[in-house]
Amino acid sequence: MAKPDKSNTGINRRQFFTVALKTACSVSLMGIGLGFYTQRANALPPLAIRPPGALPEDDFLGACIRCGLCVRDCPFDILFLGQLGDDIPSGSPYFIARTGPCEMCEDIPCVEACPTNALDHSLTDIEKARMGLAVLIDQENCIAFQGLRCEVCFNVCPIRGKAITVKMQPNVRSGKHALFIPIVHSDACTGCGLCEKACILEKAAIKVLPLDLAKGELGSHYRFGWKEKQKAGGSLVTPDVEHQYNLPEGVRYELQGEGLILDSKADSPPPLSPFSSNPLDTLNRKPEGE
């Protein structure tokens, strides 16, 4: 019985290798093209935020098989899949905080739905999610910095008081009010984006950004003296000489405490200078011309 293989194909060895080589070359070219395309196409725009538990972006793009099960299981329908033509890698899930923030479900159904661990199943406490970091990025337009009471971001924060706190600062403009400044704490903020959604400005002053964009990083050689001192349980160099303040009699200054202290108002002698007997009057005097 004749082997039909060789007689049927009708090509000789040289032709076979030529075809194979041509194909290999064109496919390799295609591979290089694809490689470069992915380098570009895999860049996630900062406003697109991955669902909770998403692996670091590089790993995520390998693990996510673009099935959309997380999208389907999100009870608030905030997740979308990138589509061809978007800036978002096609088929990968994201949400936009300003229009649809993560509501931080306690049972995290999107993570549960992920078949490949692209959304890490070891995330069981939604407060441990780090989708991004809220940053009060526009302090010029945030009305809190103008001395207006707002604190909406602080109030809608699901981890209110931990992820966002309000710090009072003197209002220099009015001279008598406080600024209620929202402060985001990266050790608690999950990047859910509820604050960005709620920001009352036309365009949000507080925005959730990817962690690597939002956070700075101190040079590893930096050492803070006071922390080192605390760690060591004592000064590592010659101890600081306690500062002596050159103050009028009956007046003390307490650093990091009460500040200026008048020991005895009644006993103090009448002033012999053009300045008030109370040093605070001098220190608190208004800027000239006001």
Place this chain on the structure above:
Amino acid sequence: MANMPQDAGIEAIRAKGWVNAHKWLLLRRASQLGILSIFVAGPWFGLWIIKGNLASSLVLDILPLTDPYILLQAMVSGVTPETAAFVGAAIVLLFYVLVGGRVYCSWVCPVNMVTDAAGWLRRTLRIHGSSYASRSTRYWILGLTLVLPAITGGIVWELVNPVSILFRGIVFSMGLAWVLILAIFLFDLLVSREGWCGHYCPVGAFYSLLSNHAVLRVSATNREACDDCMDCFSVCPEPQVIKPALKGAAQGIGPIIMANQCTNCGRCIDVCAVDVFQFNNRYSNRSKSGIQPAKDYSKHTV
């Protein structure tokens, strides 16, 4: 007497009637559109029988189904999937190993409808020119799509895979996916006959590898009746698979189409006016004595 490609099927319609001459085609379209409709029934009508897409899905919140090819790409990139993904991939693998991997191509894949349309139009408009590419190009591309995730760490192919993109486009959101699909349509129509599915698509290449031991096969059982009209060759997306089974009697080759590139689409059964072909199982190849086992001729006909 050989018919012209544009006339393929006319004899069959005359002999068997239109419905019988399109039986498997109609069933295939019903299967492709049916699968699409149960996927879109959820988002469109709130009827959640299945959610997800062809990459991975969950039937009735219980049964996971996962595309083994896409899962493989993810694993090459270095990920450890959940058990559900493995179970889902195993179910899908088992199914295709039995019925033939490329059943995925002709009974499930949405791009098949696009390329079939291009093929039909190409025959009807009598476009004959076709650029040459080896049918084994797809295996090179398959290799590429499994190497790139290891190098780049991302599932590179899924950024451009027309199969996933079209299906996801319909079930989720389309974006510019239609441009890609139009490009494939025009490529198949004007540049290369059966270009995409028959030469380049690595998804089909992957699934063809599952076909090697498939039980369900098309058989040229009645090959003595063949009148050389060539209609089956005209409509077949992988015409090279037919010849050994149909014309191999003299060399002692069995009538079963054993080539793994056969998509089990059944179109050859439809268009044959003398009913040469039928669906059969691989074991019936050995029914006559003196017939060679299938492996003696190349499975990867190029």
